[in-house]
Amino acid sequence: MTDTQIALDARAVQFYYEDPTTHERLLAIEKMDLEINVGEFVSIVGPSGCGKSTFLKIVNGLLPTYDGEISVLEPDHGRAHAMVFQDSALFPWYSIVSNVAYGLTCQGVPKKEAHARAMPFIEMVGLTGFETKYPYQLSGGMQQRANLARALTVDPEILLMDEPFAALDAQTRELMQAELLRIWHQAQKTVLFITHQIDEAIYLSDRVIVMSARPGRILADIRVDLPRPRELKIKRSPAFVALTDQIWSLITPQLHDDAPATGVAS
Amino acid sequence: MTAASTSLSRRSAPRRRPPPNWFKRHERLVFAVAGVVAFALIWEVGSRLGVINELFFSRPSAIARAGFEEVQLPRFWVDFQASATEFSVGYVIAIVSAIPLGLAAGWYRRLQYTLDPWLNFLNSLPRVALLPILIIWFGLGVESKIAVVFLGAFFSIIIPTIQGVKTTDRRLLDVANSFGASRARVFLTVVGPATVPFIITGLRLGVARALIGVVTGELFAATTGLGVMISRASASFQTDRLLFGVLIFTFTGILGVEAIRRVENYFQRWRPAKQGA
Numbered sequence: 001m002t003d004t005q006i007a008l009d010a011r012a013v014q015f016y017y018e019d020p021t022t023h024e025r026l027l028a029i030e031k032m033d034l035e036i037n038v039g040e041f042v043s044i045v046g047p048s049g050c051g052k053s054t055f056l057k058i059v060n061g062l063l064p065t066y067d068g069e070i071s072v073l074e075p076d077h078g079r080a081h082a083m084v085f086q087d088s089a090l091f092p093w094y095s096i097v098s099n100v101a102y103g104l105t106c107q108g109v110p111k112k113e114a115h116a117r118a119m120p121f122i123e124m125v126g127l128t129g130f131e132t133k134y135p136y137q138l139s140g141g142m143q144q145r146a147n148l149a150r151a152l153t154v155d156p157e158i159l160l161m162d163e164p165f166a167a168l169d170a171q172t173r174e175l176m177q178a179e180l181l182r183i184w185h186q187a188q189k190t191v192l193f194i195t196h197q198i199d200e201a202i203y204l205s206d207r208v209i210v211m212s213a214r215p216g217r218i219l220a221d222i223r224v225d226l227p228r229p230r231e232l233k234i235k236r237s238p239a240f241v242a243l244t245d246q247i248w249s250l251i252t253p254q255l256h257d258d259a260p261a262t263g264v265a266s
Numbered sequence: 267m268t269a270a271s272t273s274l275s276r277r278s279a280p281r282r283r284p285p286p287n288w289f290k291r292h293e294r295l296v297f298a299v300a301g302v303v304a305f306a307l308i309w310e311v312g313s314r315l316g317v318i319n320e321l322f323f324s325r326p327s328a329i330a331r332a333g334f335e336e337v338q339l340p341r342f343w344v345d346f347q348a349s350a351t352e353f354s355v356g357y358v359i360a361i362v363s364a365i366p367l368g369l370a371a372g373w374y375r376r377l378q379y380t381l382d383p384w385l386n387f388l389n390s391l392p393r394v395a396l397l398p399i400l401i402i403w404f405g406l407g408v409e410s411k412i413a414v415v416f417l418g419a420f421f422s423i424i425i426p427t428i429q430g431v432k433t434t435d436r437r438l439l440d441v442a443n444s445f446g447a448s449r450a451r452v453f454l455t456v457v458g459p460a461t462v463p464f465i466i467t468g469l470r471l472g473v474a475r476a477l478i479g480v481v482t483g484e485l486f487a488a489t490t491g492l493g494v495m496i497s498r499a500s501a502s503f504q505t506d507r508l509l510f511g512v513l514i515f516t517f518t519g520i521l522g523v524e525a526i527r528r529v530e531n532y533f534q535r536w537r538p539a540k541q542g543a
Contacts, residue, residue: 103445
């Protein structure tokens with residue numbers, strides 16, 4: 001990166017969550033500061049319920065009642081950001097191409113043109129030939145590919161990824177991680193990636209943000225200086241293992257706190 | 267899910283099973299027909315042997331004969347037309363009012379709050395209990411029956427419709443909002459499709475309720491209609507004619523439900539095919 005433009009700048013973001021049964025106001029995120037450069041791949045890890053997904057939803061605009069300030073780079077093309085959802089969240093009643101083109105049709109692009117513009121991204125994620133299939137006809141991994149293509153199609157400056165591989169089996173997850181890096185290189189996006197898997201975070205990222213248990217605070221901002229492109233076997237290198245240990249030692253004390261069983265998005 | 271199914275080779279392309287033989291393909295129909303035929307045979311033979319009292323229970327061949335004679339009478343067609351009008355007009359009015367109103371009530375919280383007491387009250391009320399007053403209002407003709415059919419079907423359709431809108435998957439609403447969909451688009455692309463299965467359920471229940479409306483309305487007070495034909499046959503102990511009338515209602519119900527199943531299959535082609543549903 002020659003010019004370090006800032007893609008996302010979050011200042012003192014704080015979020016209260018109201019328990020639906022007790023109507024208690026719970027502090028979910030406490031004074032969070034985060035700066036992400038254009039083109040950077042940043043992951044947030046933390047124990048479940050730490051507010052990492054909540055932070056992503058705030059950035060995406062799905063939770064408008066936060067305190068603090070978030071500025072995102074408004075690109076001269078496409079959208080500022082787009083979300084890759086947990087559990088794919090494809091519309092079961094739309095074919096894959098209609099799902100992938102969904103964001104464009106929301107912007108008023110005519111259906112035909114939207115479908116045409118979706119095609120390169122279907123190809124990029126490796127779903128050529130499955131355009132007219134319905135989501136139920138695809139495996140979990142392929143559904144997540146479509147989910148990713150849907151976000152890429154609106155040409156966002158930042159890709160927001162909410163534990164996209166959490167529901168996949170171990171092998172598929174590894175495969176998808178490698179695929180994501182390939183696509184990231186190809187599409188040249190800034191990525192903010194949420195996961196509870198430490199090795200996934202390290203493998204993918206330039207920086208790993210470690211969050212505390214609720215209320216979520218940033219415990220550490222760790223730079224991952226592993227060379228790119230990374231192969232899966234890098235996960236067994238000493239540098240990788242050292243990073244894993246370092247992050248584990250930060251998270252482990254957090255796990256003794258009571259894991260909140262409420263419906264707070266983890 | 268196996269790891270193999272996620273590899274990106276083209277092996278997930280539609281796999282065609284070998285065509286099953288005739289029996290396998292029509293298994294469902296074969297067993298259904300066999301059961302009905304066996305039942306009719308036992309009835310017929312029992313009646314002829316005197317084990318089953320013919321006066322009370324008639325027999326399939328007698329019902330068939332009575333039906334054959336009946337359809338040649340002009341009066342039968344007057345009755346049939348009256349019942350058909352009551353059913354279809356009442357049911358169609360119920361559909362065109364309950365679906366939009368149900369969608370709106372599910373979408374606009376305050377409209378639902380306003381409608382809730384009325385829905386609860388009228389849905390708990392046995393609609394047949396309203397027949398006497400409906401007859402005072404609309405007379406003995408088809409109008410009072412249309413009203414009772416409408417009331418029966420309307421609530422069966424509107425209640426699941428509201429339910430469907432309200433239970434729309436939160437995550438899918440998030441997706442639509444995340445991509446900046448307008449309210450109208452959220453409704454058309456998420457809420458609408460998600461509610462279709464609920465509407466179909468309502469339509470199916472509605473057919474049964476509408477038929478109940480026709481029969482009870484006509485048995486209670488009417489001058490024409492298949493219900494009237496049934497009660498006339500009953501008064502003169504013509505069990506065969508009576509049962510023929512009952513069969514017409516039954517077949518109408520079956521046809522109605524089958525028609526709805528077609529509609530359902532069309533709207534739900536994005537679902538995995540249901541086995542033996």
